Amino acid sequence: MRRPWMSLLLVPVMVVAVALPISGAAWAAPAVPAAPAARSAPAGRTATAAPAASGRALQPGMKGSAVKALQRRLAALKYYPGAIDGRFGTSTLEAVWAFYEVQGLTPHNYVSKAMKRALAYPRAPKKLVRHPAANRIEISLYREVLVLYRNNKVQLISHVSTGGHYHYCSPGGGCGYAVTPTGNFRTVVFMRGWVHVPLGEMFNPVFFIGTAFAIHGDTDVPLAPVSHGCVRIPMDIANFFHKLVKVPGEPVYIR
Numbered sequence: 001m002r003r004p005w006m007s008l009l010l011v012p013v014m015v016v017a018v019a020l021p022i023s024g025a026a027w028a029a030p031a032v033p034a035a036p037a038a039r040s041a042p043a044g045r046t047a048t049a050a051p052a053a054s055g056r057a058l059q060p061g062m063k064g065s066a067v068k069a070l071q072r073r074l075a076a077l078k079y080y081p082g083a084i085d086g087r088f089g090t091s092t093l094e095a096v097w098a099f100y101e102v103q104g105l106t107p108h109n110y111v112s113k114a115m116k117r118a119l120a121y122p123r124a125p126k127k128l129v130r131h132p133a134a135n136r137i138e139i140s141l142y143r144e145v146l147v148l149y150r151n152n153k154v155q156l157i158s159h160v161s162t163g164g165h166y167h168y169c170s171p172g173g174g175c176g177y178a179v180t181p182t183g184n185f186r187t188v189v190f191m192r193g194w195v196h197v198p199l200g201e202m203f204n205p206v207f208f209i210g211t212a213f214a215i216h217g218d219t220d221v222p223l224a225p226v227s228h229g230c231v232r233i234p235m236d237i238a239n240f241f242h243k244l245v246k247v248p249g250e251p252v253y254i255r
Contacts, residue, residue, distance in 0.1 A: 047097065047107045047108050047109040047223055048108050048109065049108075049109050049110065057110040057111055057112065058070055058088060058110060058111040059088060059109060059110035059111070060088050060089065060090075060092075060093050060109065061088060062088045063086050063087045063088065064086055065086060067086045067087065067088045067092070068084060068085070068086035070088075070092070070096075070111065070119075071083075071084045071085075071086070071092055071095075072084055073119055074092070074095045074096070074099060077099070077122055077157070078154045078155060078156055078157050079095040079098050079099055079157050079158075080094075080095055080156065080157075080158060080234075080236070080237055081095040081096075082095075082236060090234075090236075091234070091236050093109060094158075094159050094221070094234045094236075094237075095159075096108075096109075096110075096111060096115070097159045097223060098145055098157050098158055098159040099115065099118070099119070099122075099157075100115060101143045101144055101145045101159060102122075102123060102125050102126075102143065102145055102157060103115070103118045103122065103123055104123070104143075105118065107223055124154070125138075125140075125145065125147045125154060125157060126140070126143075128140060128253050128255040129184075129253045129255075132149075132251065132253060133251040134149070134150075134151050134152045135149060135150055135151065135246065135250065135251070136148075136149050136250065136251040136252070136253060137149075137187075137215070137245065137250060137251065137252045137253070138253045138254075138255075139160065139162070139180075139215075139231055139252070139253070139254045139255070140255060141162050141163075141180060141182065141225070141254065141255065142255075144159060144160050144161060144162060144223070144225060145157065145158070145159060145160060146158045146159075146160045146215070146231065146233065148241075148244055148245065150244075155244065156237075156241075156244060158233050158234065158237050158241075159221065159223075159233075159234065160215075160221065160231050160232055160233055161218070161220075161221045161222055161223075161224065161225055161226050161227055161231075161232040162180040162225045162227055162229075162230075162231055162232070163178045163179040163180035163225055163227055163228065163229045163230075164178045164224070164225045164226040164227060164228075165177070165178060165179060165225070166178050168199075168228060170198045170199055171198065171199075172198045176228070176229075178227065178228045178229055179229055180213070180225075180227070180229050180230070180231060180254060181209065181213065181229070181254065182254045182255055183254060184251065184252070184253055185208040185209060185251075185252040185253075185254065186208065186248065186249050186250060186251055186252060187206055187207070187208050187245060187246065187247045187248050187249060187250040187252060188207045188208060188209070188210065188211075188247075188248050189206075189207050189211065189247065189248060190204070190205070190206050190207075190242045190247045191204070191205050191207070192204060195216075199228055202214060202216035202217070202218065202230065203216055203217030203218065203235060203238050204216060204217050204238045204239070204241070204242055205217075205230075206241065206242050206245060206247060208252045213229055213230055213231075214230050214231070215230070215231040215233060215241070215252075216230055216231070216232065216233065216238060217232075217233055217234070217235045217237070217238020217239070217241075218232040218233070218234075218235070218238075219235060220232070221233065221234050231254075
């Protein structure tokens with residue numbers, strides 16, 4: 001079960017920074033360290049489960065050759081379904097969500113007929129910037145999707161959860177409004193493992209505004225935008241994401 005986490009750093013954190021180059025072996029993700037105790041987070045909308053009449057629709061918990069074919073297709077399109085093992089788990093579900101989002105379809109917790117058709121004739125992610133850098137990270141707040149480009153070619157597409165547009169107060173004092181800033185930024189620093197911040201913890205954060213806003217792993221990355229302002233990515237992707245980007249200096253475009 002995924003556990004909700006807090007995700008915005010309000011004050012600088014004293015952690016040793018590590019800059020890592022792009023690695024061809026980045027997809028071999030290490031095991032995720034044990035997470036601290038769970039905390040509450042704002043409730044978000046959830047995708048619908050497969051209707052009773054769609055008993056054959058691929059969905060979490062299923063396994064077999066059809067699931068493996070789905071995983072291979074998603075991976076070929078640069079989504080991350082986890083291991084190509086024929087088991088429909090959390091990683092595969094998050095890749096399914098990302099695919100729905102990029103295609104402009106209503107996300108579900110199963111593979112709908114509309115998704116099957118889109119898998120045969122998929123749309124490429126919509127580029128957010130007219131004249132971007134060839135290597136870059138693009139984050140769409142409208143679709144809740146992150147796209148990583150290398151030499152102007154898609155290398156990774158991930159579902160994300162961004163600022164939830166709600167008021168909050170930090171346990172340590174001070175209040176704010178949960179919003180992810182838009183604009184052109186660059187990666188600043190990578191901090192390994194669980195980083196403790198005033199509002200909770202973040203995993204393997206790659207900061208793009210000082211040590212205040214980051215792209216980071218979280219155990220709760222729902223379909224709805226629920227973070228305090230950072231960009232949450234699934235834990236399995238957070239295991240290797242920092243190895244795919246230049247730190248510091250990778251352009252980050254948020255729209």
